[in-house]
Amino acid sequence: MKHLILILSLFTCHHFLHGDTKPNILVFLSDDLSARDLGCYGATDVRTPNMDRLAAEGLTYDKAFIISPACAPSRTALLTGLTPDHSGAKANHTYKHQHIPSLIPELNKLGYRTAAFGKIAHGKDVSDHSFHHHDKSIDPAAIEAWLDAQPEEAPIALFVGTKDPHVPWPQPDGYSPEEVTIPPFHIDTPDTRLFRAMYYTDVTRADTDLGNTLAIVEQRWGKDFLALFSSDHGAQWPFGKWNLYDEGIRVPLIVRWPGHTSPQSRSVAMVSWIDIIPTLLDAAGAPADLSLDGASFKGTLQNLSKPHRNRIFTTHDNDGRANVYPIRSVRAHRWKYIRNLQPGWIHSTHSDRYRKDNAGAYHWSWEEAAMHDKTAALIMNRYRQRLGEELYDLEKDPDELNNLAGDPQFADTLLQFRAELDAWMNEQGDSQKVAPEPWLPGQADLLEPRSDWPPYYPK
Structure with a gap:
């Protein structure tokens, strides 16, 4: 009997230490990046080695979507698990109602130390979140210092957001305008090709930010943590950002969690950004909150044939x-x-x-x-x-x-x-109304863009 009690005690201890341990979490977000523009999603003319490595080591979602293709409503949806009509953040540069809580405190209640570096929220919503938030630019030294200051026994949820490849785009670096691929819904001009090379340069900068962040975290945690990478909406190109075509709403979503995801795996489950933090809370052991619009897709991590949503709105x-x-x-x-x-x-x-x-x-x-x-x-x-x-x-x-x-x-x-x-x-409860005055056919552009600007690309 003593041996049985000892075995049961050892099993219980092992289960507590390994089965119920809350995972450290890294969420890395890019800004204005369409799914088609990553190597692991089929692009052959852009370099995304760190995103591709994360995909090779984990699970790639082929049908991941945002709920609204602009920064404020999309990021608010991420942090609240609610749709824009339910949170109050519907147009860009609008924000959630004051009585609407962020889900970050739910991680804190589970014992997590939480921090955000770079662009995670949008505008004044930053002050409404309980995690330690830093400037919108990523400072690797600040990330290292914060991580090193945390107690070893506390689980950590670290959010890092790069502003790339949001405009302004830099001059091409390592990309030739003549060699880029122009999507069939764009007009192929020398100017378009130059700007495409500029955009790809910024995509690669975002990829470098991801690689640097992974290096900092992996140096401390190894690879035994939950890493999630995504983008707040599609790229700032015609038919992308501010549009509901897939170029604007379909985004990369990659999850690597050893023991829960398999290398080089892909899922066709349809998931939404409102599902991300409910999934993280589920991974941390929290019960489901049925009052949210979002729902955990944790069950799809190991079951690649498991569906999640049958509709994306x-x-x-x-x-x-x-x-x-x-x-x-x-x-x-x-x-x-x-x-x-x-x-x-x-x-x-x-x-x-x-x-x-x-x-x-x-x-x-x-x-x-x-x-x-x-x-x-x-x-x-x-x-x-x-x-x-x-x-x-x-x-x-x-x-x-x-x-x-x-x-x-x-x-x-x-x-x-x-x-x-x-x-x-x-x-x-969609009112279907917008406040600003529209631009109507036959009406002069009220923003008065400069008509003397020549084409950017030298003729």
Whole structure:
């Protein structure tokens, strides 16, 4: 009997030390990075060695999405587990209601020491979070000092966010404009190629930030911790950021957690950014909070065939005065339905309307190309003005180039997703209204971009 008690005691101790130990956590976020622009997601013309290494050592989600393609609503959704209508942060540069809590304190209640370095939250929401927050730029020495000051027995949840590849983009470094790949929904001009090389340079800088952060953490923890990498939305290109096409809402999501994920594994489970912190809390042993819109996808880490969501809903209103174009969408594995609430308005973005020489000046070359090239004209027209409804078969048309909403063959599919989006918008309490004044056809651009700017790329 004594031997049995001893065995049971040893088993209980081992289970406590190894089975129930809360994992250290590293969450690393990039800013404005589409999933297509990583090597581990199929890109062949951009260098992302650290992101690719993390994918090789862990689990890559092929269908990970944000809930809104702008910084403030997306990051608020991450930190609250709530949709923009439920948190109050819907347009960019709006913030959650004061009574809405962040989920970071839930990690603190579990004994975690939490800190954020770089861009994790957005604007004044930083002050509402209970973790120790540092400047928006990543300071490796500050990360090292903070980690070294933590007691050994306390689990740590470290959040690090790079501002790359958010504009402004640097001059190309190691990338040739002639060798980059231009997506089929962009206009291939010398300016576009130069800016694509600039963007890729910034993508690689973000990758370097990830590599440096992993090196700091792995030096202290080895690899026995939960590492999660993602991006707040797609890149600041036409049809990307501020849009509900996959270029704007589909983001990289990689999780490496030895013993829970397998190397070089991939999941087709559809997950959302509102699910991330519920998943971290689940990994730390917290019970599920059913009041949240987000839900843990921890069960998909080892079961690659396990589904999570069967629909992804997304929403966008505006980003200040430069981007006033409300859009809603619902995405299934095969189909995407987009509703442009005000199809009579002109769609625009900051890059288009401000046209800085390191963020958007290529738009001059697009307009020039559209004057004499039919394909370019079609792209520009689709960029500026859109039909009220869009329907895409993502299996046959992953770049969302062929709108099937007007095809009688798909009328039943259109009706189905139209009804699903209506139901979701009603549940959200979606007012479908935006405050800023829109840009209307025939109306002068109220932001008055400088008309004397020449194309950036030397002719």
